[in-house]
Amino acid sequence: MKRNWNICSPDETVVDALVKGLNANKLLCQCLANRGQEDTQSAKRFLSPKLADLSPPGLIPNLSDAVLRLFEARRKKERIVVFGDYDVDGITSTAILIQSMGELGWNISSYLPDRMDEGYGLTSGGVKNCIDKHSPHLIIAADCGSTSVKAIEDLNRQAIDVIVLDHHQVCDPPPKPYALVNPNISLTEGSELRDLCTAGLAFKLVHGLVKHGRENNEADFEKYDIRLLLDLVALGTIADMVPLTGENRILAFKGLQQLNRTKRPGLIALINTCGIKGSITPYEVGFQLCPRLNAAGRLKKATASLDLIMAADEKSGVDLATGLDKNNQDRQRIEKEITRKVKDQLTSDFDPSNDFVIVAGEPGWNIGVIGIVASKIQREFYRPTFILGGNPDDMRGSGRSIKGFDLCGALDECADHLIRHGGHAMAAGITLKVDNIESFRERLNSVASEMLDDADLVPSLRLDAVCSLGELNLSIVDSLESLQPLGQSLPLVQAAVLNVELFTEIKWMGSEKQHAKLIVTDGDVNTEVVWWNAEGQPQPSGRFDLAVQPSVNLWRGRRSVQLKLLDWRPSS
Numbered sequence: 001m002k003r004n005w006n007i008c009s010p011d012e013t014v015v016d017a018l019v020k021g022l023n024a025n026k027l028l029c030q031c032l033a034n035r036g037q038e039d040t041q042s043a044k045r046f047l048s049p050k051l052a053d054l055s056p057p058g059l060i061p062n063l064s065d066a067v068l069r070l071f072e073a074r075r076k077k078e079r080i081v082v083f084g085d086y087d088v089d090g091i092t093s094t095a096i097l098i099q100s101m102g103e104l105g106w107n108i109s110s111y112l113p114d115r116m117d118e119g120y121g122l123t124s125g126g127v128k129n130c131i132d133k134h135s136p137h138l139i140i141a142a143d144c145g146s147t148s149v150k151a152i153e154d155l156n157r158q159a160i161d162v163i164v165l166d167h168h169q170v171c172d173p174p175p176k177p178y179a180l181v182n183p184n185i186s187l188t189e190g191s192e193l194r195d196l197c198t199a200g201l202a203f204k205l206v207h208g209l210v211k212h213g214r215e216n217n218e219a220d221f222e223k224y225d226i227r228l229l230l231d232l233v234a235l236g237t238i239a240d241m242v243p244l245t246g247e248n249r250i251l252a253f254k255g256l257q258q259l260n261r262t263k264r265p266g267l268i269a270l271i272n273t274c275g276i277k278g279s280i281t282p283y284e285v286g287f288q289l290c291p292r293l294n295a296a297g298r299l300k301k302a303t304a305s306l307d308l309i310m311a312a313d314e315k316s317g318v319d320l321a322t323g324l325d326k327n328n329q330d331r332q333r334i335e336k337e338i339t340r341k342v343k344d345q346l347t348s349d350f351d352p353s354n355d356f357v358i359v360a361g362e363p364g365w366n367i368g369v370i371g372i373v374a375s376k377i378q379r380e381f382y383r384p385t386f387i388l389g390g391n392p393d394d395m396r397g398s399g400r401s402i403k404g405f406d407l408c409g410a411l412d413e414c415a416d417h418l419i420r421h422g423g424h425a426m427a428a429g430i431t432l433k434v435d436n437i438e439s440f441r442e443r444l445n446s447v448a449s450e451m452l453d454d455a456d457l458v459p460s461l462r463l464d465a466v467c468s469l470g471e472l473n474l475s476i477v478d479s480l481e482s483l484q485p486l487g488q489s490l491p492l493v494q495a496a497v498l499n500v501e502l503f504t505e506i507k508w509m510g511s512e513k514q515h516a517k518l519i520v521t522d523g524d525v526n527t528e529v530v531w532w533n534a535e536g537q538p539q540p541s542g543r544f545d546l547a548v549q550p551s552v553n554l555w556r557g558r559r560s561v562q563l564k565l566l567d568w569r570p571s572s
Contacts, residue, residue, distance in 0.1 A: 003567050004460045005547060007496055008034045018043055028479045030465045031493055035483075047482050049250040051227070057208035059193060060201065061186045066163045066179040067208045069138070073106065078137035080108040083122065083130055083144070085198075086115050086297030088239035088290045088305075090143035092232040093165065093202035095309045097140060100206045100229060104213070104220055109134055112302045115368055119396070120144060120429065122151035131160070138178075140165055143198035146182055147171040147422050165201050167242075169408055169424065181205065192246025199236025200251055203229055231259040231267065232309065238282050239290040243489030252485040256280060266311035269321035278554065282485045295327035298368030299334075335369040339376055342387065350381070356448035356457070359441035361388025361395060363434055371398035371427075378402065382459045384410070384448060392434040394419060399428045404456050405448060414443045461547050461567055467495045469525035477550045477561050497522070497546045497563075499571045506539060518565070520546065528553075531565040543571040 010033035018029035021040030029043075037043040045053070058064045073080055080101070084094030094110050101108045111130040113119065118126035121144035130136070138161045141148070145164035152162050152175040162177035170185055181201060183194045196204070206226055213221030234255025237248055244252050260280050262268065267289075271280065274288040296304040304327075308320040342360045350358065358377060361370075370387040378385040378400040384407060388397040401407040407428045411421040417440040419431040432440055472495065486492050503521040508514075516534035519526055529548065531537075546568050553562035 002458075002569070003547075004458055005463060005496065005567070005569075006460050007463045007466060010034055011038075014038045022047075025476050025479055027465055027467065027471065027476055027495075028482070031480065031483055034464050035490055046249075049253040051250060051254055054207075054247055054250055055193065057204040057211065059187075060181060060183055060196075060204050060208075062179040062181050063205060063208050066165070066181050066205060067212050069161065069163065069178055070101075070106070070209060071212060073138050076137075077107055079134060080106055080138045080140065081130060081134045081136040082108065082110045082140045082142050083126070084110060084112050084302075084306075085120065085143035086112055086302035087143070088293045089197045089199050089236040091293060091297070091302055091305050091309065092236035092239075093142040093198040095306060096199060096202040096206060096229050096232050097142065099310065100224075100226070101209070104209070104224060110306065112297070112306060114301055115297055122148035122155075124151065124154075127151055127155065131158075136160060138163070141177070142166070142202065144168070145175065145177065146180070146184075147175070147420075149173070149175045151175075152177050165198060165205060167197055167201060168422065171422070192248070195243045195246065195248055197237050197240040197242045197248075199233045199240070200242075200248060202236075203233045203251065227254070227258065230255040230257075231262045231264070234259050235285060235290065235293070238285045238485065238487065239294070241488050244282075244485050244487040245489050249485065249490070252282070252487075256282070256285075256485060259285070264309065264311070265314045265317035266308035266320055267317075269311075269314065269317035270308060270324065273318075273321040273325050282487055286487075291331075292321075292324040292328045295324055295331045298331050299327050299366070331369055331372075334366050335372050338365050338369060338373050338387070338389075341365075342373060342377055346377075346381070352381075352457075355445060356383065356452050357441070357445050358383045358385040359388070359397075359437065359444065361386075361397060361437060363390065363392045363395060365389030367396045367398075370396070371400075374398045374400045382457055384444075386430065386444075388430075388432075388437065394431050395434050395437070397430040397432070399423070399430065401426045401428075402456070402459075405451055410444060410447045410451070413447045414440055417443055461494065462491055463494050463496045463547060465495050467497055469497060469500070469520070469522045469527045472497070472527065472548075472550050472561055472563065474552065474559065474561055477552055480550065481552075492549055494547060494549050494566060497548055499543055500546060501543055502540070508535075527561060527563055529563045529565050534565075540568045540570075545569050545571050 010030055014033050015029045018032055019026055032043050037046045082094045082097045084090040098108050098110050113126035122141055141164045143166055146166045146168045155162050163179045164177045165181045170182055183196055187194050210221055210224050210226055233251050237252045242248055276284050293305045296302050311317040345360050367389045370389045374385045374387040384401045384405050386397045386399040388395045390396045399407050406425040408423050408425055411428055417436045421430045423429050480493050500520040500522045503519040503526050507517040509517055514533055514535040516531040518529040520529055547566040548563035550563055553560050
C-alpha cells in the first residue's frame with residue numbers, strides 16, 4: 001500500500017542548539033525536536049528518565065479513598081480478590097497487586113475470567129464464579145469495571161465492596177463502586193496521568209499503600225522496594241500500547257531496566273524460550289514476550305500466564321513457558337486461518353470506493369484472536385475494522401480504527417444495533433446478534449462516510465529526516481537507541497533516503513520466499529534493506545526513494561546497519 005510521505009522539518013535553530021548542548025549528532029537531535037524536546041534540559045530528562053519525577057499517587061482520582069479502604073481491610077483481615085482481565089495489562093496488574101499486597105500483610109488472591117465462557121470484565125457468570133470460589137469481602141476490578149453498572153450494584157447489595165482500578169472509558173451514568181480509580185473521570189485533557197494503563201495504575205496504588213504505611217509506621221513498609229515491580233509495569237505498559245510519554249516513559253524506561261535484570265524464574269524461562277540473547281527492548285516485549293503471555297488467555301485460561309509470572313522456581317517456570325510457547329504457536333495457526341477467510345470475504349464484498357469500514361465475521365471464529373486479525377486487516381486495507389466471532393446469539397467483535405476516527409464515539413451512534421459496546425477511540429469491543437451484522441455494518445459505514453474522506457483513507461508516513469546512506473552509519477544508528485522506549489505517540493525513527501538504486505539483484509527469503517533483501521547504493525555507500533512481506537508487491541527499479549526504519553543487526557557477532565523498508569517511490 002502506498003502512503004503519503006510527511007517529512008518533518010524541525011526548527012534548525014532548535015536542532016543546532018541541541019547538537020551543541022548535548023554534544024550529539026544532528027539526526028538524533030532532529031528526532032528529539034520532532035518528539036517535542038526543544039531545549040537541552042528537557043532533552044536530557046527525556047533521554048534519562050528518573051523515578052523521582054513521577055507524580056504523587058494521590059493525584060489519581062479516588063486512589064486515596066482506595067488506600068484507606070484497603071488498610072481497613074488489612075486491619076480486619078478481610079478477604080480481597082483481584083478480579084483481573086485476561087490480557088497482559090490485566091495479568092501484570094493482577095500480579096503487581098497480589099505480590100505486593102500479599103507480602104505486606106493483606107489476605108489477597110486473584111481471579112481471572114475465562115474469555116470464552118465468562119467474557120470480559122465483571123460479567124454475571126464471572127462474578128458468581130469468583131464469589132463461589134473465594135467468598136470475598138472486597139473485590140479489586142483490575143483493567144475492567146468502568147462500565148459494569150449492574151454488576152457493581154449487585155455486589156453492593158451483597159455487601160461486597162468494589163474498587164475499580166481501570167483506564168478504559170467510563171460509561172454515563174458511571175458505576176458506583178466504593179472507589180472508581182480511573183484517570184479519565186476528572187483529570188483534564190492532556191494530563192499525562194490519563195495515559196496510564198492498569199499496570200501503571202496498580203504501581204501507583206502500591207506506591208500509595210507503601211507511602212501510607214510508612215507515614216503510619218506500619219511494620220515492613222519502610223524497607224519495601226516497589227522498584228522490583230517495574231518489570232511487570234513495563235510488560236503491561238508496552239503491551240497495552242499506551243503513549244510512551246510522560247509518566248509512561250519513566251515507567252517503561254525503568255521497567256525495561258528491571259526486566260533486563262529480573263529475578264523472576266518464570267520470566268527468565270520465558271525470555272530463554274523466546275531465544276532472546278541481548279538486551280530486552282520494546283520490540284522483544286511487544287513481539288516476543290507479550291504474544292506468549294497473551295496466548296493463554298486467547299485460547300485457554302490466562303491463569304497459566306499469571307502462574308508463570310508468580311512462579312517460585314526454575315522448573316515450574318520452564319514448564320509454564322513451554323506451555324505458553326505451544327499456545328502461541330496454536331494461536332498463530334488459528335489467526336492465520338481466520339485472516340485468510342476474512343481476505344476471501346473481502347475479495348467479493350469490499351468496495352474501496354464506497355466502503356469506509358470493514359466488518360467481517362462468522363459464528364465460530366475464535367474470539368481470542370479476532371483482535372489481532374482486526375489489527376492486521378486494518379493495517380493492510382487502512383479502514384476502521386471489526387472482526388466478529390463466537391456464537392450467533394451474542395457474537396463478539398474486536399475493532400481497530402485509523403487516525404481521525406473515534407471508534408468508541410462511532411459505536412454510540414450504532415448502539416441500537418448492539419447488545420453492548422465499549423473501549424477507546426482506536427480500539428473497541430462489541431457484542432451483537434448475528435442477524436444484526438449487516439445493519440451494523442451499514443450504520444457504521446454511514447457514520448464513517450460522514451467523518452472521513454478519501455484523503456483520510458490513505459495512511460501517512462511520518463519521517464524524521466532526509467538522510468544519505470552514509471549518514472545512517474553504525475555510530476549514528478547506535479545513538480538512536482538512546483531514544484528508546486518508543487511506541488505510541490513516540491514513533492520509531494523513520495527516515496527518507498533519496499535517489500538510490502539496486503546494487504545487486506533482489507534476494508528472496510523466508511519459508512515461502514515472501515520476504516526480500518535488497519542491497520541499495522547511492523554511489524558512495526551500499527546498505528542492506530529488508531522488505532518484509534514483499535511478495536506480490538511492485539518491485540523498485542531504476543532510481544527510487546526509500547522510506548526506512550534504521551536499526552542495528554547482530555549476526556554471528558557482527559553488528560551492521562539494517563534498514564527496514566516501509567515504502568518506496570520512483571525518484572523525481
